[in-house]
Amino acid sequence: MTxxxxxxxxxxxxxxTINLGPQHPSTHGVLRLMVAxxxxxxxxxxxxxxxxxxGLERMMAARPYRQSVPxxxxxxxxxxxxxxxxxxxxxxxxxxxxxxxxxQYLRVMLCEMNRxxxxxxxxxxxxxxxGATTAFLYAFRERERLLDxxxxxxxxxxxxxxxxxxxxxxxxxxxYAQAVxxxxxxxxxxxxxxxxxxxxxxxxxxxTEGVGIISPEKAIAHGASGPVLRGSGVNIDLRRxxxxxxxxxxxxxxxxxxxxxxxxxxxxxxxxxxxxxxIIRQCLREMPEGEHWGKQPKVFRPAAGEAYSRTESPRGELxxxxxxxxxxxxxxxxxxxxxxxxxxxxxxxxxxxKVADMIAILGSLDTVLGEVDR
Amino acid sequence: xxxxxxxRPAPTRTGFECDRAFVAGxxxxxxxxxxxxxxxxxxxxxxxxxxxxxxxxxxxSHPVINALVKALTVTVFVTIHVIFLIWLERKFAGxxxxxxGPMHVGWKxxxxxxxxxxxxxxxxxxIPTRADRVLFVVAPFLTFMPTLLTFMVLPFSExxxxxxxxxxxxxxxxxxTNISLGTLAAGWGANNKxxxxxxxxxCAQVLSYEIPMAVAMLAVVTLEGTMSLTEIVKNQQHGWxxxxxxxxxxxxxxxxxVCGLAELNRTPFDLPEAESELVSGFHTEYSGMRFxxxxxxxxxxxxxxxxxxxxxxxxxxxxxxLPAPIWFGIKTIAVVALFMWIKxxxxxxxxxxxxxxxxxxxxxxxVVVFCATALWVMVAQP
Amino acid sequence: xxxxxxxxxxxxxxxQGMWITLQNLVGRRKITLLYPYQRPDISPRWRGIFYLPYxxxxxxxxxxxxxxxxxxxPTGVITMTKMGAGKHASVxxxxxxxxxxxxxxxxxxxxxxxxxHMSTRFExxxxxxxxxxxxxxxxxxxxxxxVERTKRTIEAALEQEAAAKxxxxxxxxxxxxxxxxxxxxxx
Ligand code: SF4
Ligand code: SF4
Numbered sequence: 023m024t025x026x027x028x029x030x031x032x033x034x035x036x037x038x039t040i041n042l043g044p045q046h047p048s049t050h051g052v053l054r055l056m057v058a059x060x061x062x063x064x065x066x067x068x069x070x071x072x073x074x075x076x077g078l079e080r081m082m083a084a085r086p087y088r089q090s091v092p093x094x095x096x097x098x099x100x101x102x103x104x105x106x107x108x109x110x111x112x113x114x115x116x117x118x119x120x121x122x123x124x125x126q127y128l129r130v131m132l133c134e135m136n137r138x139x140x141x142x143x144x145x146x147x148x149x150x151x152x153g154a155t156t157a158f159l160y161a162f163r164e165r166e167r168l169l170d171x172x173x174x175x176x177x178x179x180x181x182x183x184x185x186x187x188x189x190x191x192x193x194x195x196x197x198y199a200q201a202v203x204x205x206x207x208x209x210x211x212x213x214x215x216x217x218x219x220x221x222x223x224x225x226x227x228x229x230t231e232g233v234g235i236i237s238p239e240k241a242i243a244h245g246a247s248g249p250v251l252r253g254s255g256v257n258i259d260l261r262r263x264x265x266x267x268x269x270x271x272x273x274x275x276x277x278x279x280x281x282x283x284x285x286x287x288x289x290x291x292x293x294x295x296x297x298x299x300x301i302i303r304q305c306l307r308e309m310p311e312g313e314h315w316g317k318q319p320k321v322f323r324p325a326a327g328e329a330y331s332r333t334e335s336p337r338g339e340l341x342x343x344x345x346x347x348x349x350x351x352x353x354x355x356x357x358x359x360x361x362x363x364x365x366x367x368x369x370x371x372x373x374x375x376k377v378a379d380m381i382a383i384l385g386s387l388d389t390v391l392g393e394v395d396r
Numbered sequence: 397x398x399x400x401x402x403x404r405p406a407p408t409r410t411g412f413e414c415d416r417a418f419v420a421g422x423x424x425x426x427x428x429x430x431x432x433x434x435x436x437x438x439x440x441x442x443x444x445x446x447x448x449x450x451x452x453x454x455x456x457s458h459p460v461i462n463a464l465v466k467a468l469t470v471t472v473f474v475t476i477h478v479i480f481l482i483w484l485e486r487k488f489a490g491x492x493x494x495x496x497g498p499m500h501v502g503w504k505x506x507x508x509x510x511x512x513x514x515x516x517x518x519x520x521x522x523i524p525t526r527a528d529r530v531l532f533v534v535a536p537f538l539t540f541m542p543t544l545l546t547f548m549v550l551p552f553s554e555x556x557x558x559x560x561x562x563x564x565x566x567x568x569x570x571x572x573t574n575i576s577l578g579t580l581a582a583g584w585g586a587n588n589k590x591x592x593x594x595x596x597x598x599c600a601q602v603l604s605y606e607i608p609m610a611v612a613m614l615a616v617v618t619l620e621g622t623m624s625l626t627e628i629v630k631n632q633q634h635g636w637x638x639x640x641x642x643x644x645x646x647x648x649x650x651x652x653x654v655c656g657l658a659e660l661n662r663t664p665f666d667l668p669e670a671e672s673e674l675v676s677g678f679h680t681e682y683s684g685m686r687f688x689x690x691x692x693x694x695x696x697x698x699x700x701x702x703x704x705x706x707x708x709x710x711x712x713x714x715x716x717x718l719p720a721p722i723w724f725g726i727k728t729i730a731v732v733a734l735f736m737w738i739k740x741x742x743x744x745x746x747x748x749x750x751x752x753x754x755x756x757x758x759x760x761x762x763v764v765v766f767c768a769t770a771l772w773v774m775v776a777q778p
Numbered sequence: 779x780x781x782x783x784x785x786x787x788x789x790x791x792x793x794q795g796m797w798i799t800l801q802n803l804v805g806r807r808k809i810t811l812l813y814p815y816q817r818p819d820i821s822p823r824w825r826g827i828f829y830l831p832y833x834x835x836x837x838x839x840x841x842x843x844x845x846x847x848x849x850x851x852p853t854g855v856i857t858m859t860k861m862g863a864g865k866h867a868s869v870x871x872x873x874x875x876x877x878x879x880x881x882x883x884x885x886x887x888x889x890x891x892x893x894x895h896m897s898t899r900f901e902x903x904x905x906x907x908x909x910x911x912x913x914x915x916x917x918x919x920x921x922x923x924x925v926e927r928t929k930r931t932i933e934a935a936l937e938q939e940a941a942a943k944x945x946x947x948x949x950x951x952x953x954x955x956x957x958x959x960x961x962x963x964x965x
Contacts, residue, residue: 038589038592040589040590046675047671047675048673059589059593061596062593062747062748085852088884089850089851089852089884090852091882092852092880092882092884093852095880095882149743152743152744153663153664153666153670153671153742153743153744154663154741154742154743154744155489155493155740156489156492156493156740156741156799156802159493159494159495160493160494160802163494163809166809170821173820173821173823173824174821174823175823176823177821177823177824177825177883177896178824178825178881181880181881181882183880183882183883183884191883191887192823195821195823215798218791218794218795218798219741219794219795219798219799220743220795222791222794222795223742223743223788223791223792223795224784224787224788224789224791224792225664225742225743225744225745225792226743227788228745228746228749229743229744229745229746229749376746376747376748377593377673377674377747378667378670378673378744378746378747379746381673488803490808490810491802491803491804491808492799492800492802492803493802494802494806494807494808494809494810495808495809495810496808496810496812499810499812737796737799737800737803738796740799741792741795741796741798741799742792742795
């Protein structure tokens, strides 16, 4: 098979340049890939980004600290509670706010629920990328139930804005713990069924095994994080290595696979859903009584300085850097999004593979364009 | 410095007017056909049938008229059953995916396909400027015609067969190969890169999978000693092939099924129109009526392939109590459902894996099955 | 040999997958909601279209026009003009441009008088942009009538206050006046 592969780099008259996107079924948003093809082989690929650029960092810098939280919803819109957490932590650090213990548990629970929702989107869209439409709809069915739960708590289904500097915007509604547990029971059963439907499927296996291999060195060199890094055998999870909120008290495994291919990344994510379910159960079990919101200053004017918060979002390390000059608005807000970093690896990964593999690789990086373009 | 005007001069005639005239014309035609149909239907019982009958028989025996009537029947049947099949597919997919499928037009959305067909008919006919016009226009018919032709030899019952061709299987093989001509024409003619890739994939795929499919069919021919589809069914009077000759016919059927899926561009092999890669492959640029023809061809081919499987392996029209064509219909729809079931369960192969699967596995396996059938005939049927 | 076993295993797992899809085909409840005919169950916490509750006892909407909500809003959705003054204040214009709103809940949390709420109404789509501009008549529970009554209540209260003030002033003046003659008479 390798013998058939054309020389990489040399341009011949049979080259064909295709624009995948900005409107294309599997670029998952407004990403444009300028791909040079030689028949079915990808000779080069250049991602063109910026179609979703809204200047979020600048918008956040132009507003008082606490008003920047809803803008983070629009970063990684598949997991906006995790982005809320990142900015809230940064603001807490710069302003020296404390978070009550119950709020910490609530935050972890919400983030893990959102992680499941986000990984379900990955699962579904990845299945659809590979061609299994039915698995896509099954994943969305479960996600719908989860979103119902999040809606019952936060009142929104996508842009939650519920984790705030100093705590969580409200406590759980009544009977919420039981509802979440009931969902988790059903969900884990469904997840096993999806494993049978997709993970064990030989066609899915041959499409993903050995495709888009990222070596651990390469992953580290590119600054990959999250499931992409752990799929390459590097055991780094900020929830473990730099735990925040209630994570130090949580018992969970960090799934790591050494293959570094699309399947490894996929399996890491599927396993993470199970671990998230475990964490949510622990949260509900061990959550102390108390306040959901700490004491907040009326006017928030942190002293001049800077703060950096690192969190583990479903896609990897989502970090936010804040600089304050002592006024009510930050001077600079900078978001370090995992999707952007992972997308920067794409052109290396897809050189010389086939079109179908390129789609599989792009899907396995699980980029969200809201976070790439900001 | 003066800038050129931003607005182009207003068109003398807007598309809307043109559309309206078109719609009105279609509506009028529809009403006329309806009125005519009602008139004929109400007049029929009052006709002096005793006088007409011999005349009808006389006319019917005229070869040209006979052929025309048959051709018309087949065409009408193909068009009508496709409407049902598309509805079935959508319902099937919906239920399988925990959805409801179409629900609005008619009972449980039963008329949805008709509504869609009307919509497609009324759509603007777009031909890309840079397209190869001739190929682009001809391609949908090129894919549809072979499928239509194959229905000529498909036996719905002993007598319900448009043309009982003694070399039926050969005819089928010869005609279906031409479908790839249409897809290639579509892929090339549209002058779209996705279409081109799709067309190339379709051509490679259909041509490759013809071979194991033909060999699997030849295994049946070896078993039955005839190429006539009606004869093959009649020979299964004492048991369906797949049961009576299970050791060789089950593998042959499996090979036939897999190749059928590939010929029909259904999911493990839907590379030519792989949505997540090629948008929709060779028919990316098609819209309106031409697109409908691709659909028509695809679903008709679906029914035909299923019907062929039934004829070859499941005793064709045979069955107790019910009339023969109904049995044939039931079995065929069951096989079509099997196709759909597989389609909505599995993911898609990659292009090299698809070719490798054919040439490295199916072709040798089909040859083995063919030889085994020959042995079976020698051993089991002296 | 391993090729054959893995092939068989693969075949079996495809059959298992088909079993799962079959279960969904015939067994499982369908989740589609025929939306315009069937309505979804919406959580009472749903952050939908806004309203200003009308306080029957006080005969007015709660809003006092303090602009805290407008200040808390990151996107400048809310504009208002104040009416009245001091303790008896409200708004006679309160406009929300939902085209810019993120439904982030910050305005609701900012209000110290519990005067602005979010309802469970979620159907915001319309063919006309003007619809997303909610004036006070559309926002207040009870509509223009409630606004009118608020206005009357405030005006009455203000009048009363003015009258009371005037009366107080008059009383004061009277007291002063009555004090003067005594003084004068005393002189
Ligand atoms: S919900 Fe948010 S964006 Fe909308 S008006 Fe309130 S504060 Fe402004
Ligand atoms: S709604 Fe509340 S915060 Fe806004 S002006 Fe009225 S009283 Fe003030």
